[in-house]
Amino acid sequence: xxxxxxxxxxxxxxxxxxxxxxxxxxxxxxxxxxxxxxxxxxxxxxxxxxxxxxxxxxxxxxxxxxxxxxxxxxxxxxxxxxxxxxxxxxxxxxxxxxxxxxxxxxxxxxxxxxxxxxxxxxxxxxxxxxxxxxxxxxxxxxxxxxxxxxxxxxxxxxxxxxxxxxxxxxxxxxxxxxxxxxxxxxxxxxxxxxxxxxxxxxxxxxxxxxxxxxxxxxxxxxxxxxxxxxxxxxxxxxxxxxxxxxxxxxxxxxxxxxxxxxxxxxxxxxxxxxxxxxxxxxxxxxxxxxxxxxxxxxxxxxxxxxxxxxxxxxxxxxxxxxxxxxxxxxxxxxxxxxxxxxxxxxxxxxxxxxxxxxxxxxxxxxxxxxxxxxxxxxxxxxxxxxxxxxxxxxxx
Amino acid sequence: xxxxxxxxxxxxxxxxxxxxxxxxxxxxxxxxxxxxxxxxxxxxxxxxxxxxxxxxxxxxxxxxxxxxxxxxxxxxxxxxxxxxxxxxxxxxxxxxxxxxxxxxxxxxxxxxxxxxxxxxxxxxxxxxxxxxxxxxxxxxxxxxxxxxxxxxxxxxxxxxxxxxxxxxxxxxxxxxxxxxxxxxxxxxxxxxxxxxxxxxxxxxxxxxxxxxxxxxxxxxxxxxxxxxxxxxxxxxxxxxxxxxxxxxxxxxxxxxxxxxxxxxxxxxxxxxxxxxxxxxxxxxxxxxxxxxxxxxxxxxxxxxxxxxxxxxxxxxxxxxxxxxxxxxxxxxxxxxxxxxxxxxxxxxxxxxxxxxxxxxxxxxxxxxxxxxxxxxxxxxxxxxxxxxxxxxxxxx
Numbered sequence: 001x002x003x004x005x006x007x008x009x010x011x012x013x014x015x016x017x018x019x020x021x022x023x024x025x026x027x028x029x030x031x032x033x034x035x036x037x038x039x040x041x042x043x044x045x046x047x048x049x050x051x052x053x054x055x056x057x058x059x060x061x062x063x064x065x066x067x068x069x070x071x072x073x074x075x076x077x078x079x080x081x082x083x084x085x086x087x088x089x090x091x092x093x094x095x096x097x098x099x100x101x102x103x104x105x106x107x108x109x110x111x112x113x114x115x116x117x118x119x120x121x122x123x124x125x126x127x128x129x130x131x132x133x134x135x136x137x138x139x140x141x142x143x144x145x146x147x148x149x150x151x152x153x154x155x156x157x158x159x160x161x162x163x164x165x166x167x168x169x170x171x172x173x174x175x176x177x178x179x180x181x182x183x184x185x186x187x188x189x190x191x192x193x194x195x196x197x198x199x200x201x202x203x204x205x206x207x208x209x210x211x212x213x214x215x216x217x218x219x220x221x222x223x224x225x226x227x228x229x230x231x232x233x234x235x236x237x238x239x240x241x242x243x244x245x246x247x248x249x250x251x252x253x254x255x256x257x258x259x260x261x262x263x264x265x266x267x268x269x270x271x272x273x274x275x276x277x278x279x280x281x282x283x284x285x286x287x288x289x290x291x292x293x294x295x296x297x298x299x300x301x302x303x304x305x306x307x308x309x310x311x312x313x314x315x316x317x318x319x320x321x322x323x324x325x326x327x328x329x330x331x332x333x334x335x336x337x338x339x340x341x342x343x344x345x346x347x348x349x350x351x352x353x354x355x356x357x358x359x360x361x362x363x364x365x366x367x368x369x370x371x372x373x374x375x376x377x378x379x380x381x382x383x384x385x386x387x388x389x390x391x392x393x394x395x396x
Numbered sequence: 397x398x399x400x401x402x403x404x405x406x407x408x409x410x411x412x413x414x415x416x417x418x419x420x421x422x423x424x425x426x427x428x429x430x431x432x433x434x435x436x437x438x439x440x441x442x443x444x445x446x447x448x449x450x451x452x453x454x455x456x457x458x459x460x461x462x463x464x465x466x467x468x469x470x471x472x473x474x475x476x477x478x479x480x481x482x483x484x485x486x487x488x489x490x491x492x493x494x495x496x497x498x499x500x501x502x503x504x505x506x507x508x509x510x511x512x513x514x515x516x517x518x519x520x521x522x523x524x525x526x527x528x529x530x531x532x533x534x535x536x537x538x539x540x541x542x543x544x545x546x547x548x549x550x551x552x553x554x555x556x557x558x559x560x561x562x563x564x565x566x567x568x569x570x571x572x573x574x575x576x577x578x579x580x581x582x583x584x585x586x587x588x589x590x591x592x593x594x595x596x597x598x599x600x601x602x603x604x605x606x607x608x609x610x611x612x613x614x615x616x617x618x619x620x621x622x623x624x625x626x627x628x629x630x631x632x633x634x635x636x637x638x639x640x641x642x643x644x645x646x647x648x649x650x651x652x653x654x655x656x657x658x659x660x661x662x663x664x665x666x667x668x669x670x671x672x673x674x675x676x677x678x679x680x681x682x683x684x685x686x687x688x689x690x691x692x693x694x695x696x697x698x699x700x701x702x703x704x705x706x707x708x709x710x711x712x713x714x715x716x717x718x719x720x721x722x723x724x725x726x727x728x729x730x731x732x733x734x735x736x737x738x739x740x741x742x743x744x745x746x747x748x749x750x751x752x753x754x755x756x757x758x759x760x761x762x763x764x765x766x767x768x769x770x771x772x773x774x775x776x777x778x779x780x781x782x783x784x785x786x787x788x789x790x791x792x
Contacts (some may be wrong), residue, residue: 003662006649006650007649010649011595011597011623011624012513012564012597012647012649013513013518013563014512014513014653015511015512015514015515015516015518015563016515017511017512017536018512018513018653018656018657019509020513021653021656021657021660022656023652023656024656024659026590027659045469045470048465048468048469051464051465051468051469053460053464053465053468056460056464056468056668057456057457057460057461057464060453060456060457060460061453061456061457064449064452064453064456065657067447068447068452068453068635069444069447069449071638072444072447072449072452072636072637072638072639073441073444073447073636073637073638074441074632074637074638075638084525103662104500104662104666105662106639106663107660107661107663108661111660111661111662115411115414115536116410116411116413116417117408117410117411117414118408119412119413122409122411133660136656136659137660137661139660140511140657140660141411156500167409167411168408169735193586199407201407201408209718225724228405228407231512233446236470240467240468240469241468241469241470241667242466242469242470242471242666242667242668243468243666243668244500244662244663244664244665244666244667251408252740253402253403253406254402254408254512255415256419257410258702260414260417260419260532261417261536263420263423263532264503264507264529264533264535264536265504265507265533265534265661266418266499266500266501266503266504266507266640266662267501267503267529268640268642269500269640270500270638270639270640270642270669271430271637271638272452272638272639272669273666273668277633283400298572303650336403356448363500393582
């Protein structure tokens with residue numbers, strides 16, 4: 001019996017797609033790392049210091065006082081009108097509110113996109129590496145994944161022909177999870193020109209775009225080719241993930257199918273949460289709040305980079321220097337495996353996520369992901385020193 | 397171009413399953429009925445009078461004051477532990493908390509069940525009529541629906557052989573949507589004996605079971621055959637639907653796959669909402685609150701029955717007398733169609749849902765669903781009089 005199989009005498013018969021589903025690799029890894037006193041550079045949890053608890057408290061009270069019955073009743077599957085309008089207003093390209101579908105976190109956007117666009121055996125192009133949660137959302141719809149070759153600047157436009165005929169390219173252009181990389185303006189131009197040339201639609205995922213350190217990233221891919229892009233946004237990193245509030249921007253031709261899929265999936269995103277978030281953001285709160293997140297994460301990223309510069313000297317380890325987001329991408333020297341390194345690191349009280357989990361195919365086992373947002377500056381320094389010691393442990 | 401097709405020159409290619417998805421019939425019908433002054437006996441919205449707004453306000457404040465960071469952070473896909481335990485404790489058969497999966501409304505439970513159990517072309521058995529939202533949730537997974545013949549007491553056990561080999565029977569035993577009918581204890585015994593005999597698993601949906609008028613319904617189907625049943629529950633009708641909080645109780649063999657599907661679908665149900673609902677219910681609130689809902693709905697149901705008795709005399713119209721829930725089921729005289737009646741009713745300022753929408757096949761066009769929960773006693777009296785007048789309009 002494999003890990004996920006039912007007993008052979010079971011009354012239940014699983015769908016074929018269920019056999020493709022697996023426990024989250026990260027989740028399993030994180031279980032290994034659950035020991036007291038460990039410094040986790042593994043998880044992707046925003047720092048709770050950044051959660052505007054009192055703003056949520058005030059907004060919850062106001063929403064229930066002003067529109068309790070509305071906030072507690074069933075709602076339109078499209079989402080709460082004023083929130084959809086606010087999103088259309090703040091997006092940096094021309095978007096109508098009726099293109100906005102509010103989702104239960106942007107993870108749901110990935111599921112809905114997969115549901116309406118992926119057939120068993122159809123091809124879906126992804127970056128290399130790519131976001132694990134997207135692989136998990138798409139996998140039940142049984143696509144064949146095609147990894148587009150990438151450099152530190154994202155997918156290589158002249159390699160995009162490998163994705164010809166795919167249902168879409170899934171891309172995360174801003175401070176990607178897991179790599180932290182950001183596509184520059186030239187790459188976006190070239191990539192989108194090529195995508196349009198070969199008729200390859202793009203699903204653009206942007207949870208981290210607002211978390212820039214010194215300058216905002218270039219314009220979204222969707223602004224280059226609105227009819228050929230679906231865009232996913234989220235309030236998880238600029239407000240809090242526990243509300244599960246995201247959104248999809250879809251071309252008007254595609255919107256009705258996404259809406260039907262949404263309705264079948266959970267009728268609508270909680271009415272209360274939509275009104276609370278709208279209440280929080282309506283008077284420009286994000287303009288004051290997001291800079292405080294940027295400043296905190298920048299400081300923590302700099303602490304991690306300084307610790308890496310100091311501790312990894314002479315070990316043959318490489319890493320990038322993100323301009324925003326939550327993650328940094330490390331590559332171990334030749335012959336070393338991040339999966340094999342992990343237990344040694346855990347012995348020394350530090351955890352990370354091996355990069356192999358983030359590849360649809362041809363995983364680079366030398367890579368690993370470090371998060372700089374959950375731990376303090378002091379924990380980061382201690383954690384990176386422990387990681388360097390673990391690398392020395394396994395260095396021949 | 398059909399209603400849902402993409403333009404033929406579209407960049408996008410839809411999945412085959414998307415072609416099966418359609419706009420909600422009810423939604424389209426309700427658009428027709430949106431005119432000022434109309435009395436809607438159509439929608440399935442709980443009465444907002446029953447929403448405990450101040451309890452939610454107090455709970456929201458308490459949750460954010462006591463555990464703001466936890467309520468706003470990512471959470472386990474299984475759901476909030478204390479809420480899972482509370483649910484296991486109040487269910488009337490032996491359930492472990494680790495069999496409980498918190499879902500974003502019980503509609504999501506239907507989607508997840510469909511995702512892991514339905515293959516294209518596999519058979520799914522449903523009642524006749526059945527809940528439209530379940531048909532919508534299952535349809536994208538491309539089953540062949542099999543309607544099990546029913547009487548006023550639910551599915552006929554000696555007819556269950558038509559469902560042999562189906563992936564499951566979807567059943568709503570308590571005050572069914574749309575018919576309001578409730579299976580008695582004998583029927584439950586006979587049905588579950590037969591299901592177990594032929595190895596037919598059951599997906600039991602119970603959103604309305606707590607809304608009984610004089611006596612609670614018999615024990616759940618799941619209590620007869622725990623390993624062969626998945627049970628779906630909801631807080632939408634006993635607290636409020638706008639929080640989108642439901643749950644699945646699954647056999648331990650099936651739980652891991654449902655959990656993986658949940659994780660892929662939206663990571664987890666909002667942390668905040670789970671804690672708020674737990675805070676509301678933790679000290680026995682439902683024991684005081686739900687009786688007030690029962691009393692209100694019973695009164696309104698009695699008003700509807702009295703109005704039907706009075707207004708429908710001699711018209712050849714039949715209806716049932718529900719013992720709970722939100723709906724009542726009406727059958728028009730031979731030769732009459734509820735779909736054709738609807739515009740006449742709307743002209744007379746009353747709306748209902750034609751019953752044909754609730755059949756997977758062989759729709760009975762003479763049926764219609766009336767909701768007695770959203771309108772006041774006075775509106776119900778006026779609405780039923782208007783409906784009787786509309787029926788007279790179309791009587792030859």
